Amino acid sequence: MPAPVSQPDDPALLRIDGPIATITLNRPAAFNSINLAIAQRLEQLASQIEGDASIRVVVLEGEGRAFSAGGDLQTIGAAAEAGTVTPVVGELLKHYHAFIEILRRMPKISLSSVHGSAAGAGMGLAFVTDLCIAADDAKFTPAYAKIGVSPDGGSTVGIVGTVGSRRALQIFLSEDNFTAQQAHDWGLVAKVFPAAELKAATRKLAERLAQNPPAAIAGTKSLVYQAATTPVKQQLDAEEHKIIMAMNTEAFRTAVKKFTSKGK
Numbered sequence: 001m002p003a004p005v006s007q008p009d010d011p012a013l014l015r016i017d018g019p020i021a022t023i024t025l026n027r028p029a030a031f032n033s034i035n036l037a038i039a040q041r042l043e044q045l046a047s048q049i050e051g052d053a054s055i056r057v058v059v060l061e062g063e064g065r066a067f068s069a070g071g072d073l074q075t076i077g078a079a080a081e082a083g084t085v086t087p088v089v090g091e092l093l094k095h096y097h098a099f100i101e102i103l104r105r106m107p108k109i110s111l112s113s114v115h116g117s118a119a120g121a122g123m124g125l126a127f128v129t130d131l132c133i134a135a136d137d138a139k140f141t142p143a144y145a146k147i148g149v150s151p152d153g154g155s156t157v158g159i160v161g162t163v164g165s166r167r168a169l170q171i172f173l174s175e176d177n178f179t180a181q182q183a184h185d186w187g188l189v190a191k192v193f194p195a196a197e198l199k200a201a202t203r204k205l206a207e208r209l210a211q212n213p214p215a216a217i218a219g220t221k222s223l224v225y226q227a228a229t230t231p232v233k234q235q236l237d238a239e240e241h242k243i244i245m246a247m248n249t250e251a252f253r254t255a256v257k258k259f260t261s262k263g264k
Contacts, residue, residue: 028064070120107218121153
């Protein structure tokens, strides 16, 4: 059984089961909307996971009927009325964006498992992870332009890098919402499953990803994310450095022996 590392009423829960850590957004009554408490907790959990060398895969999921409805508009709306948006939203995003930064840089694969609604920053979270899978009834809602704001919560980080600038502008400015199948067609969702099968499919994929040795995960992730902005010579040097590091591990030596002994 997974080991719980949280209290049941925490705004985000952590379970660790061998090399797989699962973070569950835990504000179901508020459709897992992001407030300061959940942002602070997510940053704390990400830091804990980043420092645990035994963890190879991080799964993100939502409790209840939705993955995440995005920013907590009750809190943000009250701040707007009170004229305190700058400090209130600034503090919230300081912690939430720190969580996103850790998620992107940690040498582990992050996998979002989306059911129900993923809106605004919740949509951004779904797509800022390294991989996303979704239930066939999942719905993604950009939401930002409708309330007169621009994207946050890593939305442009994950989406633009996947679909390019023109599709991203389409998503943010002209799509009221889109389906899991559309997200799959655009490359944002890796696989779509019947809703009843999502949890089992998430577990199966997480276990498959966790079979990759740490050096392979860390090297591949860092190389992929830097490729778009790195000069060719620098990228090739980085490839050389990463692969030689990985080849000096016991996991590589074992795998090569296994491969070369086939057919003998």
